[in-house]
Amino acid sequence: MENTGMVYLVGAGPGDPSLMTLKGRALLSACGALVYDHLASRRFLEWVPSTCRKIYVGKQAGHHSMKQDEINAVLVELALSGLTVVRLKGGDPFVFGRGGEEIQALEAHGIPYETVPGVTSAIAVPECAGIPVTHRGVSRSFHVITGHTLDGKDCLPPEFETYGSLPGTLVFLMGLGQLPAITARLIGGGLAPDTPAAVIEKGTLPDQKVVRAPLSGIHAKVMEEGIGTPAVIVVGETASFHMNYDMKCSFTGPLAGYRIGMIGTRHFTDSLGHALEQEGGEARPILEMEVISHAADPAMQEAYRNLSAYTWLIFTSANGVRLFFQGMQQAGRDYRSLGHVKFAVIGDGTGRELANFGFHADYMPDSFCAEALAQGLASVLTGSDRILIARSRGGSPVLTRILEEAGLVYDDIALYQVEGRPVNEQSTEDTEGPVDAESPEEEGFDYITFASASGVRAYLSSGLVIKPGQRSGQTKLVCIGDITAEELKKHGTKADITAGTYHIQGLVQAIVKDAISRKTEGTASV
Numbered sequence: 001m002e003n004t005g006m007v008y009l010v011g012a013g014p015g016d017p018s019l020m021t022l023k024g025r026a027l028l029s030a031c032g033a034l035v036y037d038h039l040a041s042r043r044f045l046e047w048v049p050s051t052c053r054k055i056y057v058g059k060q061a062g063h064h065s066m067k068q069d070e071i072n073a074v075l076v077e078l079a080l081s082g083l084t085v086v087r088l089k090g091g092d093p094f095v096f097g098r099g100g101e102e103i104q105a106l107e108a109h110g111i112p113y114e115t116v117p118g119v120t121s122a123i124a125v126p127e128c129a130g131i132p133v134t135h136r137g138v139s140r141s142f143h144v145i146t147g148h149t150l151d152g153k154d155c156l157p158p159e160f161e162t163y164g165s166l167p168g169t170l171v172f173l174m175g176l177g178q179l180p181a182i183t184a185r186l187i188g189g190g191l192a193p194d195t196p197a198a199v200i201e202k203g204t205l206p207d208q209k210v211v212r213a214p215l216s217g218i219h220a221k222v223m224e225e226g227i228g229t230p231a232v233i234v235v236g237e238t239a240s241f242h243m244n245y246d247m248k249c250s251f252t253g254p255l256a257g258y259r260i261g262m263i264g265t266r267h268f269t270d271s272l273g274h275a276l277e278q279e280g281g282e283a284r285p286i287l288e289m290e291v292i293s294h295a296a297d298p299a300m301q302e303a304y305r306n307l308s309a310y311t312w313l314i315f316t317s318a319n320g321v322r323l324f325f326q327g328m329q330q331a332g333r334d335y336r337s338l339g340h341v342k343f344a345v346i347g348d349g350t351g352r353e354l355a356n357f358g359f360h361a362d363y364m365p366d367s368f369c370a371e372a373l374a375q376g377l378a379s380v381l382t383g384s385d386r387i388l389i390a391r392s393r394g395g396s397p398v399l400t401r402i403l404e405e406a407g408l409v410y411d412d413i414a415l416y417q418v419e420g421r422p423v424n425e426q427s428t429e430d431t432e433g434p435v436d437a438e439s440p441e442e443e444g445f446d447y448i449t450f451a452s453a454s455g456v457r458a459y460l461s462s463g464l465v466i467k468p469g470q471r472s473g474q475t476k477l478v479c480i481g482d483i484t485a486e487e488l489k490k491h492g493t494k495a496d497i498t499a500g501t502y503h504i505q506g507l508v509q510a511i512v513k514d515a516i517s518r519k520t521e522g523t524a525s526v
Contacts, residue, residue, distance in 0.1 A: 005032070005079040007106055009099045011092040011118015014125050015230075016204040017043040018277065024116050032083035035074055037090060041205075044088060046266070046285065046423065053083070068098060072105035079111045090230075092118040096146050096173055120144075122171045125203025125232040129210045130244030133169045138237045141168035147175020147182065147233075156181055164189025169236035176231040179219045186235065191215060196240035201231045206257065206282035212239065253280020254512045254519075259469050261286040261445040263420065263455040265319065268504075272449065275508045286448070286466070287420045287459055291319050294393070295327025299413045303388055304331040307338060310388045310411075312381065316346045316370065316395060317452075318353035323416050324390045325357045335359075346373050349503050368502035369481055370395075374402035381408055393417040394454060396483050420458025446472045447511055450495075451480045453487035460491050472518060480507055 008027050013019040025047060028034070033053040036044070045054065055074060057066040066074070078085045093099030093115055106113045122144040126133055133142035143166055147156075156178060163170060164186040175182055176199070187193050193216035201209040213221040215235060260276050260283045262269040273283035294300060303310075304327065315321045328337075335358065345351045345361040347368030354361055363380065365372035381387070386409050389399065393414035400412050446469030450456050456479075468474045477495050479485040481502035485495035497514055499506035 003082040004111055005081065005083040005085055007075055007079050007085045007087060007111055007113040008116055009087045009089065009093040009097075009102060009113065010116040011097070011120075012039065012044060012088050012090050013119040014091060014121040014128075014204045015041065015202065017041045018274075019119050019124065019204060020044070021116065021118065024118065027086050027116065028088070030084065031086040033078045033085045034088060035071070035078070035085060036088040039088070039090070042284070042423070046288075048086075053078070068101060072102055075102060076105060076109050076111060079106070080109070089118070090121070091173075092120040095120045095122060095144065096148075121203060121230075121232055122173060125200050126171065126198070126234050126238075128204045128208065128244070129198060129200045129234075130242045131198060131200075131234055132238050132241060132243060133171060133234075135238050135241070139168045142171060142236075143168060144171045144173065145175075147172050147178045156185060160185045161189030164191035169234060169238050172233035172235070174230075175233050176222070176227070176229050179222060179233065182233065183215055183219055187215065191235070195235060196237055198234045198239040199227055199231050200234070201227045201229070203230075203232055206259070206280070253278070254515050255279040255281030258282070258446040258472065258511075258515055259284065259444065260447045260449060260511065261466065262449050263287040263289065263459055264449075264451040265289045265291055265418075268451055272451075272504050272507060275504055276511070279508060279512055281511075284445075285423045286445070286464065287455070287462060288423050289418045289420050289452070289455055289458065291323070291416050291418055293323045293327065293416050294414055295323055295330065295416075297414075300327060300390070300415060301331060303390070303411060303413055304328055304333050307333065307341070307388075309386055310341060311385045312342050312344060312377070312387045313338070314344045314373070314377070314387060314389045314391075314399075314410075315350050315354065316373070316389075316391045316399070318350050319418075320391050320415055321345075321350060321353040321357065327415070344373065344377055346370065347502055370399040370483055371402065374399045378402055378406035378408065381406070383407055383409070385409070387411070389413065390415040392452075392454060394457075396453070398483070418452065418454040418458075420455065420462060422462055422464060444469045445475050447476050447478050447497075447514075449478045449480070449507055449511075450484050450488070451507075453484055456484060456487040456491070460493070476514065478507060478511055 010024045010027055028047040031048060031052055034048050035055045035057060037057060057071050075085060075087060087102060089097040091097060099115065103113060123133055145163060172182060193214060195215040197215045197218040198210060198212045199218060199222050209227060211221045211225045211227055255276060258281045260281050262272055262283055262285045266288055269285040276283040342362040343354060343359055344363040345354055351361045351364055363376060365376045389410055389412045403410050444467040448466060466475055476497055477488065478497040479495040480499050482498060485498045488495050497510050499510040
């Protein structure tokens with residue numbers, strides 16, 4: 001059928017979103033419908049288009065929202081409606097993911113499909129706990145076994161004891177609820193009670209937990225430590241290994257255990273989140289700032305027509321640079337119209353964006369703030385200059401006040417505005433079925449980052465009530481610069497931390513410094 005859509009069975013990987021394949025992420029960013037199970041991270045949902053239909057089919061330990069036949073029917077219906085469908089599964093679709101059953105249903109209806117492998121938790125989770133599933137001279141093989149039977153009842157297959165005689169490493173998925181029976185029947189099958197065993201909860205994620213004990217005592221250890229699902233069970237000699245020195249997935253960075261909530265555009269929070277995760281933190285956007293262009297408005301169109309009248313262009317953000325040049329092209333002007341113009345930018349991030357369009361900044365202040373930018377320009381510009389400021393609506397009045405006091409002529413035009421929406425609302429408002437994962441209000445955050453005054457205003461008007469982080473017992477507000485901190489102060493709230501340099505790395509460095517000082521204070525008080 002000509003209008004039949006394509007179905008992609010995509011492996012999401014073991015939990016950490018950065019371990020998803022590039023192809024899988026690319027398909028997410030272009031899909032028309034997403035059918036997904038319980039996910040370890042909401043970031044997967046943030047990667048899909050805003051127009052994407054999101055259907056939660058809710059497979060989680062002990063809770064199945066849809067039966068497999070119903071899931072198959074959903075995939076068929078979506079594809080027959082002409083949508084490009086991503087069926088997102090944890091780990092790999094063909095490792096206890098029931099991908100084969102879904103493919104059989106698609107084939108029965110003549111629906112085209114493709115499988116996209118994912119990193120299986122059977123290997124990745126033990127690895128992030130420092131456990132190799134094979135090791136020369138110790139384990140020459142490994143066996144991946146499900147803790148669930150076909151009918152889903154709380155029982156293991158009759159031949160389960162035979163696993164106790166298998167050589168190598170045994171890896172059990174979805175078996176935590178059956179752990180007492182698993183250990184008893186492995187020992188009954190001949191496996192020594194003192195065989196090393198390990199259970200890893202939330203493997204590859206910042207709140208990963210690992211317990212180790214002899215096989216006969218592993219269940220008691222799990223109960224003692226309060227280990228929950230999702231969990232991977234490893235049995236064999238390599239389960240006693242701790243090969244995780246300086247591994248990123250062992251979360252040994254200065255931000256290990258800290259959860260950071262981010263406010264900003266998707267591009268900004270993607271970059272900031274990656275930088276924070278490199279330091280061991282768990283970063284999550286809680287409020288996404290949407291940039292709305294006003295390049296087509298009469299004031300900006302008039303400015304584009306009169307570019308020859310301006311001698312300087314001032315940009316106070318990378319968004320402003322990008323939207324200005326996009327609007328310029330849409331207005332039918334080319335870059336030669338700017339041959340006589342000089343450029344001033346507020347900081348190096350804005351300067352880099354300007355360079356992407358083939359221009360270099362003629363002026364950038366040493367201190368990346370509106371006041372320093374205005375004071376610097378006031379000292380080099382003359383009354384014969386005419387300035388175009390293309391920036392966000394509601395930008396800092398400090399910039400124009402200083403230029404005005406210096407007697408300089410300018411046009412301050414709102415090129416865009418920024419509006420914020422809670423990520424939970426944005427990710428789930430189109431979701432069919434129960435919402436999967438916690439909302440920002442249900443989670444705790446040790447830090448909340450603000451990258452703009454508009455982000456502060458959006459946060460304060462959102463009504464979000466953020467709980468303190470589990471690691472620190474409090475939530476600190478972190479601002480990218482003085483203007484942002486001043487906006488908080490205007491609303492009766494004080495910034496706990498202000499970055500020394502006003503860019504992503506400055507934010508990260510400020511948070512890392514604070515986290516290290518917290519750790520030092522905690523050690524000193526012991």
